[in-house]
Amino acid sequence: MSSGSDIEALRRIGWRDADPAARVARVVAQHRAGYEVHDGHAVIPAQPDGRFLKRRIDPAERPAVGDFVVLDDAEPPTIERILPRRSTLTRAAAGERYARQIIAANIDYVLVLTGLDGDFNPRRIERYLLLIEGSGAQPVVLLTKADRTEDAEAKCAALRERLPESTPVHAINARDPASVEHLAGYLKPGDTVVLVGSSGAGKSTLTNTLMGETRMATGAVRASDSRGRHTTTHRALLPLAGGACLIDTPGMRELKLTGEESLDLFADIEELALRCRFADCAHESEPGCAVQAAIAAGELDAERWRNYVKLKGEREEQAATLEARLKQQGRAKTPGRRSGQRGRGRDEV
Template structure:
């Protein structure tokens, strides 16, 4: 951690040039979280990476995961000779990509912070699943980042142009869909609009979709391990085992993430990619229409005429039901925190502390 202009150095790891510089004490520095491990964090100040530990405040039991530093965060760290650097503050985030953690208990799992674009990588093989893209869009829409859909392995699928066009037609206007070859050097030109200096791009998708290959191509050297996919389902093993922020040669940053087996909604999604269906529902004769056999059902009429596809309708029903379930779980959790259970009264056999 050195140099005469730390602000200029941080631009190399995604610090927005227009963002104001925080007031710091003599022993404080600003750095970005590049990786998180059980033993602590790896930070980058634009010139070098170094290990750091979180302050005790971040280790409190019951602290929500989004209140702890995550990959992509800009943090204030105290650097004192003879002591390990310590993260003491998270600077305001401009975006936060999260999902609901696996398991029955409701919890949000942050994926990456301060991301400008989220690239959803999906293979044009057995990994191709338009319904999964809709689920990713639901998670991205409330994060503050822009979604970009990348269809990999276009070099071995001659119908990739038609598949990309069909997928784009089913997504909201403005969501870019690109068919790519993750090994092709032309990838830099295809992604140029999202790889501007100071921009941060997060890469998400299933194992085997080609995230590590794409990362190596953008870096210009092999930094991430790659592996072959299984023949029967085109899925791969987890070659990326943790989230990592990687500065790219052109001045942008890439956050690579492990393959996601489960994508659970958080309950706060608006499902804007289904705005057309919700607009249809508002045209039904009855406000409480169940979209079954009720007279004057605009949704049923659109299904019958082919204006609305059955696959898209079922995808909407599945996601909206999950959103309502997760929303109820979140509300129940907030009520428990607002009205905690009273402390247990000491029994006769329990002794008061001296």
């Protein structure tokens, strides 16, 4: 049984459950040589139990940054087991073999960073939002480098029209503490946020501003596409002075869907398709197509429609791959039903 001071210390790094009957810590970093965990008092090295090192184990079953884990009493300790996750942000790992990769666990908000420069891409933002759907976390879109453009508010307004009303969109200057003050609502004591976005979008810059010191390296971006090099090389959980926890991640060049996402982001389009004259309408040149009529009337953005078709196809492809993998393992299930979801897709736009 932990002492009262231990429980309060754990709560400062996001613990929300009752007094644990074991030695509990939170994973703050993962390296090739092992893990770093925080017990509420200090960061200590830890090694995974041997079963986590088996070759055929699903990567999602290994400890991930943000996990609360049970340690043994050795020094340095061994991670014996992972405690139940209240939220999990995942993507399909790169490569031909299907595998899920956990980006972060036990998170409250996912801050999606996109630069208001050559990095600005609404299609990629929608892809991130699909990955976040069903994770158990709330997405927040941050348009960075607002100080470098004159049409920041116009881009914000256009993006808000395109995204669900429940998704906040903010334009910020990640270097300016005053500009990021309104993010305080997502950084309450005990909350955990994870930063995601392309290299050069400003994740490390925002991390440094929120930390009040330079903790993460930052780098220049290419003039051609406003992308940067990977200055963050691994995921890291950092406790903030105000009591929240921040997880910074390397820039993700590939955003493969897992096959389990819903398409709730495009619920309006799916509802529109139900109004077509023919049930098997391909939404191309068929008479009575409600989708094409909406595009012609300016009620549906043609580019958003194309992105929906692309993502839906990728999701279905990944869902089929996932189902075949589960059947091969002898535990087939119907994919796409987690938290009201339907299915998935693949790569970054």
